[in-house]
Amino acid sequence: MINTILSEIFYCLIGVIFILVGIRALKDETLASRSLTAAFWFLLAAIFMVGPYLPQAAVGASIVVLAVLTGLNKVKPSKGEALDAEQGRKEADRLGNKIFVPVVCLAGLALLAATFLPFGANNAIGISGLVCLVIVFAVTGAPAKAAANEGSRLMDSVGITGILPQLLAALGAVFTAAGVGDVISGAVSVLIPEGNMFIAVLVYCAGMALFTMIMGNGFAAFSVITVGIGMPFLIAKGANPAVVGALGLSAGYCGTLVTPMAANFNIMPAALLEMRNKYGIIKAQAVVAAVMFALHVAIMYFWAL
Amino acid sequence: MEALKLIGILIVIVGFILKKDTIATVVIAGIVTGLVSGMSLIEVLEILGKSFISQRVATVFVLTLPVIGICERYGLKEKAVDLIGKVKNATAGKVITIYQIMRALGAAFSLRLSGHPQFVRPLINPMAQGAAIVKYGELDKETEDELKAYCAASDNYGNFYAQLCFIGAAGTLLIVSTLSEQGCDIDALQVAMCSIPIAVISIVVGAVNNHLLDRRLDRKYGKKQGGKA
Numbered sequence: 001m002i003n004t005i006l007s008e009i010f011y012c013l014i015g016v017i018f019i020l021v022g023i024r025a026l027k028d029e030t031l032a033s034r035s036l037t038a039a040f041w042f043l044l045a046a047i048f049m050v051g052p053y054l055p056q057a058a059v060g061a062s063i064v065v066l067a068v069l070t071g072l073n074k075v076k077p078s079k080g081e082a083l084d085a086e087q088g089r090k091e092a093d094r095l096g097n098k099i100f101v102p103v104v105c106l107a108g109l110a111l112l113a114a115t116f117l118p119f120g121a122n123n124a125i126g127i128s129g130l131v132c133l134v135i136v137f138a139v140t141g142a143p144a145k146a147a148a149n150e151g152s153r154l155m156d157s158v159g160i161t162g163i164l165p166q167l168l169a170a171l172g173a174v175f176t177a178a179g180v181g182d183v184i185s186g187a188v189s190v191l192i193p194e195g196n197m198f199i200a201v202l203v204y205c206a207g208m209a210l211f212t213m214i215m216g217n218g219f220a221a222f223s224v225i226t227v228g229i230g231m232p233f234l235i236a237k238g239a240n241p242a243v244v245g246a247l248g249l250s251a252g253y254c255g256t257l258v259t260p261m262a263a264n265f266n267i268m269p270a271a272l273l274e275m276r277n278k279y280g281i282i283k284a285q286a287v288v289a290a291v292m293f294a295l296h297v298a299i300m301y302f303w304a305l
Numbered sequence: 306m307e308a309l310k311l312i313g314i315l316i317v318i319v320g321f322i323l324k325k326d327t328i329a330t331v332v333i334a335g336i337v338t339g340l341v342s343g344m345s346l347i348e349v350l351e352i353l354g355k356s357f358i359s360q361r362v363a364t365v366f367v368l369t370l371p372v373i374g375i376c377e378r379y380g381l382k383e384k385a386v387d388l389i390g391k392v393k394n395a396t397a398g399k400v401i402t403i404y405q406i407m408r409a410l411g412a413a414f415s416l417r418l419s420g421h422p423q424f425v426r427p428l429i430n431p432m433a434q435g436a437a438i439v440k441y442g443e444l445d446k447e448t449e450d451e452l453k454a455y456c457a458a459s460d461n462y463g464n465f466y467a468q469l470c471f472i473g474a475a476g477t478l479l480i481v482s483t484l485s486e487q488g489c490d491i492d493a494l495q496v497a498m499c500s501i502p503i504a505v506i507s508i509v510v511g512a513v514n515n516h517l518l519d520r521r522l523d524r525k526y527g528k529k530q531g532g533k534a
């Protein structure tokens with residue numbers, strides 16, 4: 001109960017950050033679609049803050065509105081104050097390695113809170129985010145408004161794809177309710193001899209890598225392949241879900257290493273480095289990707305079962 | 306017509322390949338899938354709405370952004386550059402390995418970096434090229450490009466395989482959300498712990514790969530230049 005209340009408080013804080021991003025957009029006179037951009041963030045904030053008390057279909061309809069706004073390309077990052085390299089250099093010289101303390105604490109405290117506090121691993125992230133805010137103020141001497149300014153600046157630069165994981169989990173739920181998982185598992189069951197867990201692991205990892213290559217996005221592949229293959233052939237047969245999930249997504253990343261679809265990671269940097277062959281990075285990564293893939297299959301087989 | 310239900314997957318694939326807006330693609334895929342399998346529009350919206358609310362946890366990483374944003378403003382990147390710049394007298398392969406380790410640690414400690422423009426182009430590639438020139442003299446175009454590719458690749462290895470070790474990472478939370486939506490009892494701490502072995506292994510694999518690069522360059526230039534192979 002207390003955990004749920006705490007979670008709702010954290011979701012309200014996330015909502016506040018979304019509202020700040022919307023306000024940033026409204027203030028940016030150069031942004032052509034600033035009222036629609038702001039509308040996107042305000043609506044998203046409302047879903048986070050009061051969504052649980054609304055009819056579910058109303059939340060669903062709001063998500064459709066969000067999708068229409070992004071689909072019509074009306075949600076844009078706003079200018080706001082950019083990072084200032086000169087200030088960064090000056091502060092780096094003043095603070096030295098102390099600047100690493102808050103970020104190390106962010107991960108460290110989250111782990112400690114998840115392990116030792118009774119509020120659950122999910123709330124641990126929020127707790128650590130708040131405690132580290134105090135630490136970062138102490139270390140940098142930043143003014144209080146920096147939390148709002150920098151938090152919304154970074155959220156704005158993460159942008160709308162920040163809600164993609166959450167949306168993909170919802171897509172997975174629709175797929176499950178529609179029976180998509182059953183169709184995939186029916187088709188895949190031809191490949192997997194009854195009770196042969198090694199082949200099941202291999203097919204799941206290969207499915208993750210292959211779908212990630214096609215879509216260029218491991219997250220999207222994860223919701224499809226895990227519902228269709230991971231659940232029925234591994235987890236339902238007693239495999240450890242945390243191991244299957246963790247290794248499943250990173251098995252997908254083996255596919256990311258060898259696909260031009262993941263342009264940010266493989267193609268853009270080749271241009272950035274002025275390489276003659278724009279597929280040079282993919283070529284260099286192919287062997288490591290193959291070795292890592294084989295290791296994923298082996299570790300999942302021996303560890304999850 | 307069971308296979309018709311797969312249309313949602315097709316929509317996702319086509320949408321991502323054609324680089325259509327990801328949010329709209331995913332929502333359309335969900336609605337179409339629901340409709341072709343006989344649900345009413347209201348039912349689909351209810352499922353979407355219900356699971357979107359119950360999976361807000363996937364977006365809880367937002368609470369870490371103020372801290373990271375302030376650190377960025379106060380010289381986080383500049384200081385990281387200083388640290389890496391201290392690596393001297395290493396071979397090209399070692400420079401790249403050290404960077405991969407730092408990148409992996411960064412990812413595991415929640416740093417959101419765009420490594421290629423921020424580190425690889427301005428720092429790591431020049432350092433690796435410099436180390437190779439000191440050892441072998443002038444490099445041919447082929448070697449230059451190979452070093453560039455290895456530098457860029459090390460950023461990807463460090464970033465991809467270590468990021469799930471952070472319990473607040475988007476990928477970690479996606480795994481938790483997706484599996485708990487499927488009825489598994491799972492939390493972010495378990496997923497992060499299960500991600501540690503692969504992170505460590507990826508560093509070992511990267512280091513071996515970079516060592517082989519050094520050996521290859523030794524053979525290639527050792528004969529030609531009579532360098533200290």
